[in-house]
Amino acid sequence: MAASDQIKSLIKSFGEDNEIRFFSTALQIAATEAKQGHTTFAQELKKLIDVAKKDRSVNAIHSKALPLNLPKRELQELIEVFQPKINLSDMVLDENIKNTLYKVIKEQEKWQILKAHNLEPKRKLLLTGAPGTGKTMTAQAIAGELGITVFIIRLDGLMSKYLGESIAKLRLIFDAMNDQRAVYLFDEFDSIGSHRNQNQDIGEIKRVLNSFLINIEKDQSNSIIIAATNLPESLDKALFRRFDEIIEYPLPDENHIIEIIKKQTKAFSFSTKIDYKALSKLALGLNYSEIVRICNDTIKEMILNDLDKLELATLKKLLKLRNVVNEK
Known part of the structure; x- marks a missing residue:
């Protein structure tokens, strides 16, 4: 029989919808049974796991194709939709970062009370730090805590060679923030947020940056806006004062x-x-x-x-x- 801690892990993984740990534990149980001479049961268990994995893959494809909260048709080429399955407790974070994020979440949970007192909850975050330090995962965790969707902005879809088209697309994204409360993540933000006086800047990028500055300044939605970058030193200085919190990930x-x-x-x-x-x-x-x-x-x-x-x-x-x- 499987060890008690393996069974507990299996149930906990199922409850948390942690697919990777669930299947890993199930395979470990199969390996243990095989070593104990229960080869038939072990083989049957492995077959069940393989079938379940294939079924999950098919369901995942359909889920991605038909997300619960679809943006407007004209936005679909600009936005990737994710239904988060993690919370901040799933992350390993510096204590100061964790406290800052929990405060943001608390303000978001009580945004109506704050607004009744003419106070604005923090919701515009700039996350900086090396790749792989948890910036993108933070956006998913915040959405998971609040029970809302994550919209990841595809910056490659945003930029256009046609004059003014990129700005029009950006306006659509900010309009969506008013229509649907969600976490809107601008990943690799330095691609549009670079210094406006850099010699290598393309004119359209400068116009997009200026438009972003205007839109984020005027934005009064209840959505959470997160910009993430590995290169904070390349960002235009005018950007920093537009964010409620600037969080550096070590x-x-x-x-x-x-x-x-x-x-x-x-x-x-x-x-x-x-x-x-x-x-x-x-x-x-x-x-x-x-x-x-x-x-x-x-x-x-x-x-x-x-x-x-x-x-x-x-x-x-x-x-x-x-x-x-x-x-x-």
Whole structure:
């Protein structure tokens, strides 16, 4: 029979709609049963998992094609729609960042009370930091906390070679903010938010930036506007005062690395005792996404090799390899 903590993890994953952890735990149970000689049951379980995965993939395709909150037809080429499944508690964040975000969420939850006192809730955020530090995930988590949709603005669809068309498209997006309350994420914002006096700037980009400055200044909607960039130093200085909060995302320190590893591997156990402090030093310099990916790859290795427990040596090897790649 499956271990009690595996069963608990399976149920918890189902309740949280965490598909990756659910299937990983189910495969681990199958591997355990196979090792105990219950090969027929193990094979049946693996077949059920494969069928379930295929069904989920088909459902995911239909879900993406027909999202619950479709934007207007003319906006569909500009916006990707996501129904978030995460909250801030799913993220590992610096305490100051977490407190700032929870305050934003609290103000959003009580926006009607604040407006009754002629006060505006914070809802325009600029997120800066290296790739993989959690900026995009933050937009999804805020939407998850508030139970609203995430609209990711496709900046490649926004820009047009025809004079004035990009500005008209941007106006459509800001109009949508009034029509439908959601989180609107302008990712890689530096592509339109660069200094207006840069020599390499294209005229249309300058006009789009000027239009964005005007629109965000005038915007009185109840939507949350988030701009994310890896290059804050390239942004036009006039942008900064348009945002209610400017949040800088650092790379994880040793304590955060330990928290990430524990969170990602909590459904499993290791074959040997772990010195988390020593392990965290191997991951210094890596971003959150890289550490999560390495933990998932370690879990995959366990499953593919029909092991009952995670191998510390595998995790260490992958961390070292990632750092070597980053140094090149």
